[in-house]
Amino acid sequence: MKLELFDFIDETLKLIEENKDDLEKVAETLEKFFMDSFSINDHFLNVNYRIKSLESLKEKILRHNFYIKYKTPENLFQNLSDLIGLRIECRFIEDENKIYKDILKLFNIKEDDGYYSNSLNSNIMLRLDEKQPQKQKNGFEIYKIDGKYSKNGMTVNFELQIKSLVNVFWGEIDHKILYKNFNYMLTEGFFRDIMSSIKDNLAMIDRQLMLVYNHLNDMDASNSATKKSQLEALLSKIIHDIYIVKVRQEIGFVVDFKKSTDVIVNYISTKDGPEESENYSPNFLRILNRLNDISRNEISFNNYINFERNIYFEDNFCDKIGNSILKIINKDFRWNLLFRIIFEIEEGNNAEDFEGFIRFIKFRFYENIITVLENKELSKEDKDEITNSIMDAIANCFSKETDIDFINNCSINSLNNNIEKIFRSVNDYEDWRKQKEKILEEIMNYNF
Template sequence: MKIELFNFVDNSIKLLNNYDEVLNEIAQNAIKLLKDILCDDDNFLNITYRIKSENSLREKIIKNNFFLKYEKPETMMLDLSDLIGIRLECRFIKEEEQLFNIIRQKFNTYVGDGYYKIIDDSPIMLKLSEKQPQIQKNGFEIYKIDGIYKYGKNFFRFELQIKSMVNVFWGEIDHKILYKNYNYMINEGFFKDIMASIKDSLYMVDKQLMILYDHVSSLDASDEESAKEQLNYLLSKIIHDVFSNKIKDDFGFVFNFKNSIDFIVEYLQMKAVKEKEISFGENFINLINKINKIDYSKMNIGEYIEFNKSIKCNDSFMNQISDTIIEIMNKDFSWHLFMKILYQIENSGYEENLQDFLYFLRYKYSLVFLDMADKFKLSKDEVNYVEDVVLKFISSRFKNNYSINYLIEFCLNEIKKGYYEIAFEEDISANYISSKLIARLENYEE
């Protein structure tokens, strides 16, 4: 027969499970409201939530003697300040205060006991009377706000935290190493000193990233493309270093694939902005997070790539290029590595990655033919003729010369250079332009 304490714990766990649907609904409603408030603010990055787990609830009841404090699990449950945890994320430590100030400005209707609402009939109340940021037991600061959500006749409590990327990372380390570590530590002071030192280092990283971000943000509109180039260069360097280290670990040598990485970064940026309608900077942060995860994950570069289905595009150029890449990607190391990098970053199937890449590649080639009509006073049919002839030559040549640099760098650059070479000639025909461009494309050397 169980003692009363554990009966209380078991009943509390059952109640938590019964409340699951309600708690998730409350969290999602609260997130929607906060998103609406912060959606136009550049400092706001992301918002997440969690519902207290069974193990966490069980631990809290026993550690805090809630069985002695509360007669019923229902009373205890509605009194838990962190039954729901909501986290607002921003990029830098400096922005935590800015997000808090926005929330304080919006929640300006006082309802008593230090709590505020946006409007009288809002179900959400935030306790904004307390000094922020609060000081934690470990001595560090945190923006932590108590909240209440009115659901029917009940009032459910939640905890709202505002954290920068550095503090999100730090919080996970601190929680697992110190707060959740119950092993007896003879030198607990030593561990705390080391953690404090790590915290200082993370703050330094935050300041350096802030300087970089402020520098890019300060560039005026005329320098927007320059700013993007700088960010892409930085991202390319990070990806290159991560995969270079993995190649060296697996094979013992360093491999130069800078051009491939540059092209991949441009592709990923354009794809993300187009599909998700997010800003260039937001995607930069997302990609950095993905690369960080890859850096700590295992990756077998030499493992054979298998396709489960064929790739069919609505363009003969893409189909021919696709057939060649599939044929040689397990033979040519550059293409093999290219596909592995896309696979790791995109976290989707090889077939989908290749197809999306081919559409981007086709788009890049289309761009170099777009201004032909204006440059050479050609009709749409004449431009289509030149494009068709040149792309047929490239796809045919690529079957035998399957260099990745030939496809993603040399051909694109030579077509652009070819335009300048014949720009001032008279009586230029579509046939003449085609022959001139193909003559340039024949001169490729590894």
């Protein structure tokens, strides 16, 4: 005969499944509320939610004897504190307290049993009469607040946590290594010592990241070029270090793609347009947060890169460069890796990002040519003709081998400097007409 405990579990899981859609709607409402309320704050990063899985709920019922405590599935449903889990993420450990204070300011209407509501959405209440942060069983602290959402006669409990980036990472370690590991009991003291050491190291990393962030914010705005250079160098190293490990794990050896990561960072930091250049810190932090997600994900380098639609090229230069790359993007590993990294970081439409990258390469040459011709005795029509001829020669030079080294910063700067030297002897259209064939041939046959 089946134990009543397991009938209780089956009925509870069925009840949760029947209310799944309602729980999802409540979770989305909570996520939007806290996102809208706190996104204006600089120390706020994101809000995530999860609805307790059936497997996790089953385990919790057994672990805590909820069958005895709550008697009926309906009673458990009404009293389970973390049926919905909500997590507010911030950058640093000290920002957790800032978020908590923001919550205290927002939820300032006292209700019954230690709960407080707010003037923006009275359906959402938080229990704020408990000391925060709370001490966990593992000895570490966490901001964990009980909440409830009541509407149309239905009340759903949720648990709100506030976590910095390092504590998000720490939470995953603690949950998967200790909480979910039933074999460590015999050497619990050893595990606790190791985990405590890891926590201390994460706290140190948090302080180091905060120093970097504060340094970036305090840098003199007049020194924006230095600031941009420092940010791009740091991002390039982070990207390289993340992917070199994943490449080694996936294919068993390491390829040299440091110059490619420099190009990737150049593209990402300028893709939003010139107006973005006045403030690099937000873009830096956006990319850093995305890289934090990527570092935890599995990445396969065996699959083809596909596009959602046909690629559109705006002119002859982009067409030649772009189609040359498309022919080998799934054959040449370094080209494949470069665009795989871009597409993963940007998380959007692959076709749009590919087109944007080709325009970025075009701009690197086009801007230099415009500068070179600026003070020459040439009409606008003459300048357009010369510019198109040089751009076409550059595209032909690239298309001969489609070598990825062509687009690294050293190669682009080298060719741009050579073009500048060539045009020192060109002052007007007559000079161009006489030297045109020689100039274009030299550009098309340029060796890096």
